[in-house]
Amino acid sequence: MRVIKVGTRQSALALTQTGQVIHELERLCEEYNLPFTFETHKIVTKGDRILDVTLSKVGGKGLFVKEIEQALLDQTIDMAVHSMKDMPWELPEGLIIGAIPKRVDSRDVLIMKCGTSLDDLPPGAKVGTSSLRRASQLQALRKDLVIEPVRGNIDTRIKKLETEGFDAVVLAAAGLHRMNWEDRITCYLPKEVCIPAVGQGALAIECRGEDQELLALLTKYHHEETALHVRAERAFLGKLNGGCQIPIGAYAERDEESGVLKLTGLVGAPEGDPILIAAMYGEDPEQLGNAVADKLLEAGADQILDRLRG
Incomplete structure (x- = not known):
């Protein structure tokens, strides 16, 4: 009986998933x-250690995965469970995504102190998010909102509605x-209103490419349709060389009438102007991701990206 050592961050959400x-x-x-058989190994990442700085200012890619990937390379763990939206475009040599399980809801949500929708937030309402992508789109919708960073696990961020005066x-x-x-959710933000992060709602099961025994098991857990969507989104991310420092979003879906894959991508300025969507x-998911990225670059996304990268 082989014991599979499973690496994960130590937040309640990471341990639950x-x-x-x-x-x-x-x-x-x-x-x-x-x-x-399986045993869980908790690993602290750079993104978990630095909580007093916004993700965009911490810098670098893979803030929530690097230490876990190193444990895979060191063979102290055999596989890792990541939120796909935390995964950089490039993986270290020798590591692969062995399975992408079926995706759950990819939308963003508002948790509000009062009201039932974004429109109910009063002028000047204080809204917390650690994501430049969310901040950009909210500012584009409501320039009057005061967007302030909020870090920590889900429960911590929700509690800040009371402890730090956030309205949402x-x-x-x-x-x-x-x-x-789910009962804590005030309202869902439609993807047309707030385009999700690349891979949001999906998980990545990462392992060593040479571990054929484990890969044979992970193949049975893999959800190919989710993987196709995620591949398109990640190709888009890779072409733009994106990370936490830049407001980038994308989601893929099947067109209901034609059955063809559709990818919507976004690049925006943190202040919400300009916002470019295509x-x-x-x-082919990779070709689609590259094509949408090229379309946005032609529309001026390169100028936004260059300015943000300094």
Whole structure:
């Protein structure tokens, strides 16, 4: 019986979603009579250690994954469970994404002190988010809103509605769903209103490319349709060389009528002006991601990106 050591961040959400992944893998092991057991290994990342600075100012890519990836390379763990939106475009040599499970809700949500929608926020309302992408789109919608950074785990950010005078905080629906905290959601922000982060709502199961035994199991957990969507979004991210420092968003979906893959991408200035959005259709996810990125670059996204990168 092989013990698979599973690396994860130590937040309540990370541990919960890792537990959910392990539960599904245990079910598959039982179904296919595979000789694996699993144990969780908590790892602290740079993004977890630095909580008094916004992500955009911490700098670098992979703020929530680098230490975990190093543990994979050092073979102190065998696989890792990440939120896909935390994954940089490039993976270290020797590591691969062995499975992408079925995605949950990719939208952003508002949790508000009063009211039931974005329109109910009073002029000058204080809204908390650590995401430049969310801040950019909210400022484009409501220039009167005061956007202030808020870091910490989900529960900490929600509590700041009371402790730090926020009128609302913006969070990913996926995390609240995984924690069974849907009742805390005031309203969902439609993707047409707030384009999600690349990979939002999806998980990445990362492992060493040479571990064929583990990969054979992960293949049974992989959800190909989610993977196609995520591949398009990540190709878009890679072409723009994006990270936490830049307001970039993208989501892929199947067109209901044609069945063709559609990708919508965004690049925006942090203050919400300009905001550039493009959507295209295609069959090949990587080509589609590159094409949407090229379309935005032609529209002036390169100027926004150059200015933000200094």
